[in-house]
Amino acid sequence: MAENFEFLFKFLVIGSAGTGKSCLLHHFIEKKFKQDSSHTIGVEFGSKIVTIGGKQVKLQIWDTAGQERFKSVTKSYYRGAAGALLVYDISSRESYNAVSNWLTDAQNLANPNLVVLLVGNKRDLEEDRQVSFLEASQFAQENDLMFLEASALTGENVEEAFLQCAKTILSKVETGELDPNKLGSGIQHGETAIRRFQRQSTSTSVNPPSCSGCKI
Numbered sequence: 001m002a003e004n005f006e007f008l009f010k011f012l013v014i015g016s017a018g019t020g021k022s023c024l025l026h027h028f029i030e031k032k033f034k035q036d037s038s039h040t041i042g043v044e045f046g047s048k049i050v051t052i053g054g055k056q057v058k059l060q061i062w063d064t065a066g067q068e069r070f071k072s073v074t075k076s077y078y079r080g081a082a083g084a085l086l087v088y089d090i091s092s093r094e095s096y097n098a099v100s101n102w103l104t105d106a107q108n109l110a111n112p113n114l115v116v117l118l119v120g121n122k123r124d125l126e127e128d129r130q131v132s133f134l135e136a137s138q139f140a141q142e143n144d145l146m147f148l149e150a151s152a153l154t155g156e157n158v159e160e161a162f163l164q165c166a167k168t169i170l171s172k173v174e175t176g177e178l179d180p181n182k183l184g185s186g187i188q189h190g191e192t193a194i195r196r197f198q199r200q201s202t203s204t205s206v207n208p209p210s211c212s213g214c215k216i
């Protein structure tokens, strides 16, 4: 059965190994903590349809391995993403120190309009905190990133992270700053938009949205 959604956005989850990327994705999709999460081998995948500003948007999410040995595989997924969650662990200074390298890779390999949201995960580990909220938020501001702290354990801010990133992408589509018809934008028209166009085109003669991404 055809799924009803207006747009599809491709998302990446990147960041050092063990920061909780797979747990964040699992909580977003299953609404519960992933027990006994083990290192991701290469790339895993999840998807979910969300409602943003009254529109149904399908998020197609690529959860990448943080381990160095998978870098060459995971880097091939960067191109063609519309949004990325860049994850560090608030209880690991090392994972935070690596954020600027992850960001540089994303900026070099993904499309220049990639919307990045920095996530300080494991917010529940307040007693072990090694990175202050202020420090990370200043870094985010300087680098034009959105930022929040979350916990895949408690679920705090997990949905917000994905939704905030998607909301920003959608508003850029609506203002024309992002063009879904551009190859590699990481944005595709969904069946709902195509059907609406087909209805309109029986009475008008406007150009259709590009159909390169209609089949998913």
Ligand SMILES: Nc1nc2c(ncn2[C@@H]2O[C@H](COP(=O)(O)OP(=O)(O)OP(=O)(O)O)[C@@H](O)[C@H]2O)c(=O)[nH]1
Binding pocket: 015, 016, 017, 018, 019, 020, 021, 022, 023, 024, 034, 035, 036, 037, 038, 039, 040, 041, 064, 065, 066, 067, 121, 122, 123, 124, 125, 150, 151, 152, 153, 154
């Ligand atoms: N306390 C706490 N532990 C977490 C949280 N999120 C993940 N963990 C734990 O952190 C460890 C790593 O989680 P993963 O989600 O597998 O990490 P990852 O970033 O996907 O790691 P790679 O796949 O190797 O890149 C696991 O032991 C999780 O149980 C969180 O929000 N709070």
Ligand SMILES: [Mg+2]
Binding pocket: 021, 022, 023, 038, 039, 040, 063, 064, 065, 066
């Ligand atoms: Mg993982």
